Amino acid sequence: MSIDPKPLRxxxxxxxxxxxxxxxxxxxxxxxxRDVDRREFIVILVLDRCVDATAATAQKVADAVGLRLGVVESPGPGVGHARRRGMDLARRMLEAGHAPDGLIACTDADTEVDRHWLAEQLRLVGEGARAIGGRIDLDVLEAQALGGATLRRREARAESRFARVRAEEPDAEHHFFSGASMAVTASAYRDAGGLDPASALEDEGFARRLRAAGIRIVYSDSVRVTTSARTEGRADRGLARDLELGEWLDQRRYDGRGYPLSDLLAIKGDTTISVVVPTRDCAATVREVLSSVVMVPAAAGLIDEVLVVDAGSPDGTAAYARSTGARVVHQDDLLPEHGPALGKGDAMWRGVAETTGDIVAFVDADTHDPDPAHLLGVLGPMLGDPSIALVKGAFTRPFRGGGEVLEGEGGRVTELMARPLLNLYVPELAGFEQPLAGETAARRDLLEQLSFPVGYGVEIAMLIDALEAVGLGALAEAQLGTRQNDHQSLRELSAMAFAVLCAVQRRRADSPGAPVPQGLLQPWDDGSIREVPVLERPPLRSLGQVVRKTGAAALM
Known part of the structure; x- marks a missing residue:
């Protein structure tokens, strides 16, 4: 870039x-x-691992419109690294030009700033502002493609955030301080200690740094931008992800109790359906679960295969299951070349290999209040919409103990481990009410692509891997009513939570395939190590040809 005699503002x-x-x-x-000479500002474009023509396109446009443009590479992955690189360069350029009150103004590549955007911010700086947040409007045409519920949800969140901002800044005219329109003076940037290069939400972290440094943010309506309302964002978090999740909540949650058997029979067509029921010590419940949930639709022709995969339960679970007409196999007899089965996930993996259905549904056998909707509800959305690849069941989970029923207090591993993990690491899946629910249906071509943790990590792993394989829009959740099962002790739940944590850890972007401990230290038992199965079975597709039973023969 050539040196210009105009002072850099x-x-x-x-x-x-x-x-x-x-x-x-x-x-x-x-x-x-308007009202700002183009020679008084410079644009720094920071490329974050671009593999398209972003740089060439930007330079061509800048040359055509007479815009001073510098293009640099980000030192690390993610928008936080890119934004920090640009802001650090901007501070040095302004300080070198003896302009400590010069403006570092951020926007995003999918945003169009108002014609007075820069002039208004420079005016506010002249009046003493050191940090400025601009109002962010959604592109009208793109917003029209969003569901009304998504927009109402965004408005409700905006009102809540505005109330919090107004509590600290009574003169605030909006609540926005984000990458699409945030600005600071060079001196304020230095005083705040710069921007933390987080992979996402770096703007929220920067706002906290400014407040901690005693730097007031001016939220001005005179500073405006219009940003994309797309739902396919480049960052793991941010507006696009929020809109994507809003659309999912609006479009991919179903009332699983609204699928009568007769309706599903009418739309089944040539699709074949297998049901896999993993069991371990379920003698008290398995017969009723099979009789009321699985075998009636099987007798009617909706289900082509029923396979109970038992862990060699000593309480007679297998005999009770056979009494309903279901086919029962010992888990170790399936894919025996892989050794003994090590847990629920292993039984599910072997059950998929043993069946042939285009759709495979899993049903838990330890439910005390089984309902036909527990199966029909996860099949209905898939039969009605071929774009859906996986449906997860959701339940109201009461906690029953000591003769008292506490509504919403069940599902403790979900609330204390799975939900926080998803919100932290896989926010696209944060809308699932019951990510650990056993009642799930998925298309075979998806299931055969997935790794299966052998233990209780299988449910959350299946969700995360399915998201990677087919995207959020191909996943759905069906509300199935209430589910009551036996509650485990806290120490048992600790082992389950550990398996869930290990499954997520293996799938973190910064540690794919990372090793995890094979056991859980139990200090209350002289420091012994409890073995918690965290091994994972490979995708069935990677095993080559898998011999399966035929659907007709497998029912009985």
């Missing part, structure tokens, strides 16, 4: 990851700024 920082289709509109909006 502002540097605009734009992180970009594969934004060739949108960066042109962003730069043209900056070139159209």
């Amino acid at each position: 502002a540097v605009v920082v734009i992180p970009a990851r594969n934004e060739a289709a949108r960066i042109g509109r962003c730069l043209k909006a900056l070139a159209a700024q």
Whole structure:
């Protein structure tokens, strides 16, 4: 970039990851700024692992509209690293030009700033502002494609956030301080200690740094931008992810109690369906579960295969299951070349290999209040919509103990481990009410792509891997009513939670395939190690040809 005699008043920082289709509109909006000479500001475009023509497109547009543009590479992955690189460069450029009150203004590559965006921020700086948040509106045409519930949910969250902001800043005109429009003076950036290069939500962290440094944020309606309402974002979190989840909540949650058997028979067509029921010591419940949930739709022709995979239960579970007409096999007799089965997930994996259905549904056998909807409800959405690849059941989970029933207090591993983990590491799946529910249906071609943790980590692993394989839009959840099962002791739940944690740890982007401990230390028992199965079985597709039974013969 050539040196210009005009004093530098502002540097605009734009992180970009594969934004060739949108960066042109962003730069043209900056070139159209009113009341600010183009020679008084520079744009820094920071490339975050771009593999498309973002850089070439940006340079071509900048040359055409007379915009001063610098293009640099991000030092690390993620928008936080990219934004920090740009803001650090901007601070040094302004300080080198003896402009400590010069403006570092951030926007995003899918955003178009208002024509007075820079001028208004410079005016506010002249009035003493050191940090400025601009109002962010959604692109009208793109927002029209979103569901009404998604937009109402966004508005409700905005009202809540605005109330919190107004509690600290009574003069705030909105609540926005995000990457699409946030700005600080060079001196404020230095005083705050810079921006933390988080992989996402770096803007929220920066706002906290500013407040901690005693730097007031001005939330001004005179500073405005319009940003994309797309649901396929580049970052793990942020507006696009919020809108994507909002659309999922609006479109992919079903009332599983609204699928009568007769309706499903009418739409089944040529699709074949297998049901796998893993069992271990379920003598008290398995017969009723099979009789009321599985065997009636099987007799009617909706289910082509029923397979009970038993762990050699000493309480007579297998005999009770056979009395209903279901086919029962010992888990170790399936894929015996892989050794003894090590847990529920292992039984499920072997059950998939032993069956032939286009759709495979899993049903837990330890339910005290089985309902036909527990199976029909997870099959209905898939039979009605071929784009759905997996349906997870959801239940109201009461806790029953000492003669008292506490509504919503069941599912303790879900609430204390699975839900926090998903919110932290896989926020796209945070909308699932019961990520650990055993009642699940999925298409075979998906299941054969997935690894199966051998133990209780299988449910959450299946969700995370399915998200990676087919995307959030192909996943659904069906509300199945109430489910009551036996409650485990806290020490048993500790082992279950450990298995869930290990499954998620293995799938973290920063540690794929990372080793995990094979046991859980129990300090209350002289420091002994409790073995918790965390081994994973490979995708069945990787095993090559798997011999399976035929559907007709497997029912009985």
